[in-house]
Amino acid sequence: MEKTALILTDFLREEQGKTGLNKAVIGLSGGIDSAVVCALCVRALGAENVHTFCLPYKTSHPASEAHARLCAETFGAHYQVIEITKQIDAYFDAVDPAASALRRGNKMARERMTILYDHSAKLGGLVIGTSNKTELLLGYGTQHGDMASALNPIGDLYKTQIFELAKYLKIPEPIINKAPSADLWDGQSDETDLGYTYARIDELLAELIEQRVSERALKAKFEPVFVNKIIALVKKSQFKRRLPLIAKLSARTIDREFRYPRDWGV
Amino acid sequence: MKIALAQVYPTLGNLAANYALLEKEILAARQNGARLIIFPELALTGYLLKDQVYDLLPLAREYLAKLTELSKGINLLFGSIEEQNSRAYNAAFYLSDGELIHTHRKVYLPTYGMFDEKRYFSAGSQFQTFASVLGPTAILICEDAWHFSSAYLAASAGAENVVIISSSPYRAGIAKQWQNINRSIAENLAVNVFYCNRAGVEDGVTFWGGSAVYTNDGELLGGAAELKSETLFLDLPENREARQQSVFVRDERPEVVLKELSRIWQSVL
Numbered sequence: 267m268e269k270t271a272l273i274l275t276d277f278l279r280e281e282q283g284k285t286g287l288n289k290a291v292i293g294l295s296g297g298i299d300s301a302v303v304c305a306l307c308v309r310a311l312g313a314e315n316v317h318t319f320c321l322p323y324k325t326s327h328p329a330s331e332a333h334a335r336l337c338a339e340t341f342g343a344h345y346q347v348i349e350i351t352k353q354i355d356a357y358f359d360a361v362d363p364a365a366s367a368l369r370r371g372n373k374m375a376r377e378r379m380t381i382l383y384d385h386s387a388k389l390g391g392l393v394i395g396t397s398n399k400t401e402l403l404l405g406y407g408t409q410h411g412d413m414a415s416a417l418n419p420i421g422d423l424y425k426t427q428i429f430e431l432a433k434y435l436k437i438p439e440p441i442i443n444k445a446p447s448a449d450l451w452d453g454q455s456d457e458t459d460l461g462y463t464y465a466r467i468d469e470l471l472a473e474l475i476e477q478r479v480s481e482r483a484l485k486a487k488f489e490p491v492f493v494n495k496i497i498a499l500v501k502k503s504q505f506k507r508r509l510p511l512i513a514k515l516s517a518r519t520i521d522r523e524f525r526y527p528r529d530w531g532v
Numbered sequence: 533m534k535i536a537l538a539q540v541y542p543t544l545g546n547l548a549a550n551y552a553l554l555e556k557e558i559l560a561a562r563q564n565g566a567r568l569i570i571f572p573e574l575a576l577t578g579y580l581l582k583d584q585v586y587d588l589l590p591l592a593r594e595y596l597a598k599l600t601e602l603s604k605g606i607n608l609l610f611g612s613i614e615e616q617n618s619r620a621y622n623a624a625f626y627l628s629d630g631e632l633i634h635t636h637r638k639v640y641l642p643t644y645g646m647f648d649e650k651r652y653f654s655a656g657s658q659f660q661t662f663a664s665v666l667g668p669t670a671i672l673i674c675e676d677a678w679h680f681s682s683a684y685l686a687a688s689a690g691a692e693n694v695v696i697i698s699s700s701p702y703r704a705g706i707a708k709q710w711q712n713i714n715r716s717i718a719e720n721l722a723v724n725v726f727y728c729n730r731a732g733v734e735d736g737v738t739f740w741g742g743s744a745v746y747t748n749d750g751e752l753l754g755g756a757a758e759l760k761s762e763t764l765f766l767d768l769p770e771n772r773e774a775r776q777q778s779v780f781v782r783d784e785r786p787e788v789v790l791k792e793l794s795r796i797w798q799s800v801l
Binding site: 269272273276277280281417524525526527528529530531532 | 544545546580581582583584702732733734735736738758759
């Protein structure tokens with residue numbers, strides 16, 4: 267994990283440095299992923315350059331804010347709480363009081379995104395992503411919400427690897443030990459939502475993605491229902507991991523023939 | 533003889549900045565009494581160029597001329613892009629005392645996984661041996677070294693030194709794979725291996741460093757740090773014994789390889 271931490275801090279320092287902006291803007295949920303990202307950013311950029319925001323809704327668990335605060339205090343990052351209840355309620359009261367919990371949750375995630383991007387403009391910084399490889403693969407995130415960022419240091423680490431990295435980075439125990447939750451509604455739990463534990467999901471994903479084991483071979487080893495469900499989630503969420511499709515007309519369509527590195531001229 | 537391996541961090545697509553970086557390293561190496569300084573693959577341009585390959589070819593030619601001037605009083609090996617007969621190559625240049633002595637064009641262009649080199653480059657087709665300050669020498673560029681036949685051909689042509697330059701991205705297990713490749717080339721073919729990789733980050737990809745020199749008995753002479761820029765200065769010992777005792781040098785029968793390979797290839801067809 268020492269090498270991983272070193273590579274990720276170099277990644278943050280170098281890719282941030284190329285943009286000429288030196289501040290990191292992070293949404294702290296009180297969970298382990300954003301805590302790990304906060305710790306990495308403090309290592310890479312110095313605590314004075316790390317601005318964290320806790321953005322609770324009225325139903326957010328009080329422990330979430332307490333853990334977000336604990337994380338920011340532990341690593342010495344700037345910390346601010348901005349409630350999003352008013353604008354979320356104003357929207358749904360006016361437009362659709364019967365909206366589902368999922369729609370409300372997505373709206374909250376996108377509201378948080380706009381606040382983080384607003385602060386990145388105010389502070390001269392970049393929004394640092396907190397989506398891990400497991401949730402990116404399963405599509406367990408909101409497109410243009412928590413999935414939006416300029417740089418993501420942890421997107422190639424499975425959730426189970428995040429736990430290891432969290433221990434190495436000395437993330438406070440209460441944050442490591444609690445059950446992972448998106449906290450979009452009361453009592454929500456990732457593992458209940460997904461129907462399986464992260465340990466099992468990651469074991470399957472490691473074979474499916476890293477080893478490219480065939481579906482047939484996976485079904486000999488894991489429960490077929492489980493394999494079907496995970497593969498379906500990965501396929502169904504492919505669009506979330508890609509840029510919007512551009513209808514091809516010219517000889518040099520953006521990203522098809524017009525290919526430049528992201529670090530072009532920086 | 534003192535040599536330098538410059539494990540540098542070039543800026544992607546910024547040839548002026550990279551020329552300044554190379555110049556600084558070359559002057560320091562000369563001051564330190566090094567006879568030869570080696571830079572990584574695409575050290576003048578950066579690695580993940582994509583469409584910038586075409587944009588930067590004319591500029592790369594200008595900087596090659598400037599580096600040739602800079603090679604007065606030292607020997608210099610570095611990677612860049614090259615235009616030849618309207619084709620683009622991933623190339624390595626050996627310059628000596630103001631003259632371009634040798635060009636190697638990468639033969640094996642990785643186009644799998646994260647690599648897309650065939651999209652931008654044409655492939656070279658030769659592993660030539662040339663006289664460098666080290667003695668008979670051949671150059672391999674990164675993926676070339678992953679095909680054992682490349683080093684075998686170079687050694688068969690009399691190379692006693694194999695310089696391998698790379699822009700090798702970090703991923704789990706990569707350092708060990710390279711160490712095995714470099715050591716086995718050195719040990720099996722009784723050649724000195726000079727491995728020069730780069731450092732730095734491009735588009736989220738980290739280059740892992742770990743440049744190293746193996747002497748012709750397969751022993752590690754010295755290595756640079758992983759994951760950061762460093763210039764490694766080493767004194768290269770003379771080891772005639774390893775070559776005299778090498779069964780490859782003494783007993784290898786290239787005519788058998790040629791005959792058998794031709795028979796095998798015919799039967800495959």
